[in-house]
Amino acid sequence: MFLYRSVIPDMPDPEAYAPLLREMHGNRWYSNFGPLAVRFEDALAARYGAGGSEACVCVTSATAGLSAAIMAAGVTGNVLVPAFTFPASLGAVRAAGAIPVVCDVDPDTWTVSPDILAQALRSVSAQAVMIVEPFGIHQALDALIDLCLDRGLAVIIDSAAGLGVPREPRPVRHNVFTVFSMHATKPFAVGEGGCVFAHRDHAVGLRSAVNFALPSHPGDANVRWGFNGKMSELHAAVGLAQLERIDGIAGERQRQAAIYRDRLAGQEGLVTPDAIDRSPWQCFPVCLPSASAAEALVARAAAVGVEIRRYYRPSLSQWPDTAVAGACPAADSLAGRMCVLPLRSGASQDEAPELMRRTVAAVLETMDDIGGSHV
Ligand SMILES: *Cc1c(COP(=O)(O)O)cnc(C)c1O
Numbered sequence: 001m002f003l004y005r006s007v008i009p010d011m012p013d014p015e016a017y018a019p020l021l022r023e024m025h026g027n028r029w030y031s032n033f034g035p036l037a038v039r040f041e042d043a044l045a046a047r048y049g050a051g052g053s054e055a056c057v058c059v060t061s062a063t064a065g066l067s068a069a070i071m072a073a074g075v076t077g078n079v080l081v082p083a084f085t086f087p088a089s090l091g092a093v094r095a096a097g098a099i100p101v102v103c104d105v106d107p108d109t110w111t112v113s114p115d116i117l118a119q120a121l122r123s124v125s126a127q128a129v130m131i132v133e134p135f136g137i138h139q140a141l142d143a144l145i146d147l148c149l150d151r152g153l154a155v156i157i158d159s160a161a162g163l164g165v166p167r168e169p170r171p172v173r174h175n176v177f178t179v180f181s182m183h184a185t186k187p188f189a190v191g192e193g194g195c196v197f198a199h200r201d202h203a204v205g206l207r208s209a210v211n212f213a214l215p216s217h218p219g220d221a222n223v224r225w226g227f228n229g230k231m232s233e234l235h236a237a238v239g240l241a242q243l244e245r246i247d248g249i250a251g252e253r254q255r256q257a258a259i260y261r262d263r264l265a266g267q268e269g270l271v272t273p274d275a276i277d278r279s280p281w282q283c284f285p286v287c288l289p290s291a292s293a294a295e296a297l298v299a300r301a302a303a304v305g306v307e308i309r310r311y312y313r314p315s316l317s318q319w320p321d322t323a324v325a326g327a328c329p330a331a332d333s334l335a336g337r338m339c340v341l342p343l344r345s346g347a348s349q350d351e352a353p354e355l356m357r358r359t360v361a362a363v364l365e366t367m368d369d370i371g372g373s374h375v
Contacts, residue, residue, distance in 0.1 A: 003305030004355045007283065009184040010249055010346035011191070012241035020237035029233060033207065036236035043243055044195055048163070054172040055203035058236065059210050062160040062181030062194040064229035066092035069177035069196055070128060071223050072205035073154035078126040082112050083316040083324075083331030085132040089158050090316055093130065097225070101126065102316045104328040110134045114147045120325035121151065128154035134312065135340070136161030136187070137279040138168050145176060163188040163195070164250040164280030174199050177206075182239060187253060187280035187345075188246055190238040193231055245346075250280035252345040256352055257281045260341055263360045267367045283340035285311060286363065291336035293370050298339065301362040306355065308362070311338045 045056040059065040079093045084105045093100040103120040106113040129148050148155045154175040163180035164187045182193030210229030258276045269289035288294040301308040315335035317328035341359050344352040
């Protein structure tokens with residue numbers, strides 16, 4: 001329907017992982033922590049891990065990884081979840097048998113702040129906090145993590161779209177889990193997949209959680225139930241091939257994100273991220289001055305064949321049957337105003353200049369149209 005879709009997956013050519021599939025077939029080992037999955041985990045840990053005391057565990061999706069982290073942390077009660085996120089963050093808490101309680105976010109960082117957390121904890125008790133890094137933009141979360149750990153809360157960081165660039169350097173601590181997605185639409189795409197980085201003491205619990213709570217060594221893990229969230233050898237093969245490409249993918253997407261940032265700079269009331277090196281950019285978020293402006297942009301872009309999606313909408317404060325720690329005005333407002341602009345890497349990269357030209361024009365014309373009403 002659209003000449004330019006919002007996202008086109010950028011997966012490795014099958015030729016690149018065919019030898020690995022033959023290796024898999026020779027091994028007659030297709031899942032359950034097989035040799036390719038172990039090799040992939042080791043490679044991810046070497047590339048993105050924090051070193052010695054941190055482990056990487058591959059899983060079937062970021063959603064599965066979030067659930068596994070909650071279970072490995074022994075959390076069964078309330079988990080604070082920010083209202084401005086993809087609904088997977090909420091569903092993963094429910095799937096783990098814990099109870100999501102939605103809280104607001106900071107209007108500037110788009111995620112939970114120490115102040116918001118402290119305020120939420122005045123009205124509800126919680127065993128864990130999910131911190132979402134919207135659009136996979138890595139943030140300095142040290143003060144927030146310190147506050148959580150001081151209060152005895154486990155920390156689950158949903159950085160789903162953020163795999164492919166160096167992580168923020170921070171100490172490896174117990175009960176802090178960082179989860180990434182490898183869904184086909186994410187920059188580090190394998191089809192369906194994800195990984196969890198955590199202190200190596202949690203590796204057994206994470207593996208147990210994604211393997212029906214079967215302990216790999218009896219008595220090792222205190223995970224009381226589990227599910228099937230193991231990465232298959234097929235996906236690990238694709239992942240090993242993608243690892244060879246990811247720096248090129250992230251580099252190209254960052255180059256395009258910087259063009260969007262520069263072309264859209266100086267527009268009164270339009271907010272775009274600044275630190276281009278902090279994400280591999282699944283898409284480039286722009287926050288419009290109003291919900292009606294966001295709607296107008298989507299329509300204007302569609303008229304020139306470009307699909308622009310609204311993101312993290314509705315705010316999870318509106319989700320059915322879901323408890324909230326209080327009103328979520330910042331998240332509700334962001335959810336109404338956030339749009340994401342398309343980027344291209346890999347086989348569809350050639351269409352990026354024309355796609356971006358049309359997209360930038362649509363944003364600037366939208367801002368022109370509403371000029372005056374938002375000063
Ligand atoms: C994509 C995404 C997820 C879900 O990832 P899957 O691997 O598809 O489960 C979760 N949270 C956020 C913020 C996402 O962007």
